[in-house]
Amino acid sequence: MTASRTALVTGANQGLGRALVEELAARMAPHDRVLLTGRDPDRVQAAAAAVAAGQAIARVEGRVLDVRDGDAITDLAAELGEIDIVFSNATSRMSPHDDPADQVDAVAETSNLATTRMLRAFAPRLRAGGRLIVVASALGTLDKLDHQVVGRFAAAATSLDAVDALVEEWRHAVHDRRAEEEGFGTWLNIPSKVAQVAAVRAVAQERRANDLAQDRLVMALCPGLIDTDASRPWFEDMSQAQTPAEAASWPVDLALAGTFDPAFYGELVQFARVLPWETGIPVPHTATT
Numbered sequence: 001m002t003a004s005r006t007a008l009v010t011g012a013n014q015g016l017g018r019a020l021v022e023e024l025a026a027r028m029a030p031h032d033r034v035l036l037t038g039r040d041p042d043r044v045q046a047a048a049a050a051v052a053a054g055q056a057i058a059r060v061e062g063r064v065l066d067v068r069d070g071d072a073i074t075d076l077a078a079e080l081g082e083i084d085i086v087f088s089n090a091t092s093r094m095s096p097h098d099d100p101a102d103q104v105d106a107v108a109e110t111s112n113l114a115t116t117r118m119l120r121a122f123a124p125r126l127r128a129g130g131r132l133i134v135v136a137s138a139l140g141t142l143d144k145l146d147h148q149v150v151g152r153f154a155a156a157a158t159s160l161d162a163v164d165a166l167v168e169e170w171r172h173a174v175h176d177r178r179a180e181e182e183g184f185g186t187w188l189n190i191p192s193k194v195a196q197v198a199a200v201r202a203v204a205q206e207r208r209a210n211d212l213a214q215d216r217l218v219m220a221l222c223p224g225l226i227d228t229d230a231s232r233p234w235f236e237d238m239s240q241a242q243t244p245a246e247a248a249s250w251p252v253d254l255a256l257a258g259t260f261d262p263a264f265y266g267e268l269v270q271f272a273r274v275l276p277w278e279t280g281i282p283v284p285h286t287a288t289t
């Protein structure tokens with residue numbers, strides 16, 4: 001019997017996170033466990049029970065993890081000791097109709113400060129062959145930014161502290177109504193996703209040689225358009241969107257495969273294709289803010 005493995009997914013009581021748990025649990029072994037984590041105890045328990053009652057083979061454990069609580073992340077990492085698979089997936093919903101100043105704290109804390117905290121806490125605990133995948137998006141490349149701030153995000157991609165500091169500058173600029181004139185723009189998702197990829201790149205810069213020697217992968221994921229409550233308000237045409245289950249399939253293949261393309265390490269990857277940090281791919285959207 002092979003050693004039992006542990007996988008953890010944040011923001012997993014619905015949407016892509018839940019589909020990742022379902023897919024992992026269906027494909028891992030009975031002696032493995034998948035931690036379905038989320039911020040609300042009732043939603044977490046209901047989702048874990050539903051996934052366990054479905055196609056799950058591995059044990060599914062619901063755990064409360066509010067990723068805006070930095071101590072909770074470090075405590076859970078310490079409790080687990082070592083880990084095999086982490087999907088840092090949680091996100092704070094945004095609405096095209098709401099004032100960015102009202103949303104930026106939740107976005108910055110859920111998608112950015114939590115991401116750097118997850119990387120700090122879990123990258124050093126990855127077992128040989130482990131995977132730490134930050135769910136970002138096609139908006140996470142430098143070409144999506146205004147030219148005024150491209151250099152700042154590129155420069156921050158060298159340390160997690162620098163990424164956090166830039167996120168704080170962006171957050172203050174949004175609150176002070178300076179974001180547009182300073183080049184951060186009004187669509188929060190862009191600086192947020194670029195900063196997530198910057199954080200992955202910062203960690204990769206430090207860990208690449210050791211991680212690749214041990215078959216460990218740290219990577220940002222662009223899952224493609226998925227039909228969830230989070231994406232629907234932003235796109236007029238969802239006819240091409242994947243279901244969450246479809247979107248979870250390739251990332252779980254990657255998480256469970258014995259090998260991976262080393263070109264993925266530290267990069268933003270969509271369907272086995274690296275999206276270049278500087279140029280990315282064009283993304284249509286209907287954002288009005």
Ligand SMILES: NC(=O)c1ccc[n+]([C@@H]2O[C@H](COP(=O)([O-])OP(=O)(O)OC[C@H]3O[C@@H](n4cnc5c(N)ncnc54)[C@H](OP(=O)(O)O)[C@@H]3O)[C@@H](O)[C@H]2O)c1
Nearest residue numbers: 011013014015016039066067090091137225226228230231
């Ligand atoms: N949908 C798309 O088309 C698309 C495209 C590209 C990338 N993505 C990325 O894919 C990921 C998942 O997106 P999604 O569409 O599945 O979003 P979603 O349906 O809104 O799910 C987000 C999950 O995050 C959880 N969450 C929110 N705040 C949290 C916190 N403080 N602590 C822990 N969990 C928290 C939510 O829990 P509650 O139920 O408690 O709110 C929910 O389970 C995100 O990183 C998103 O940016 C999505």
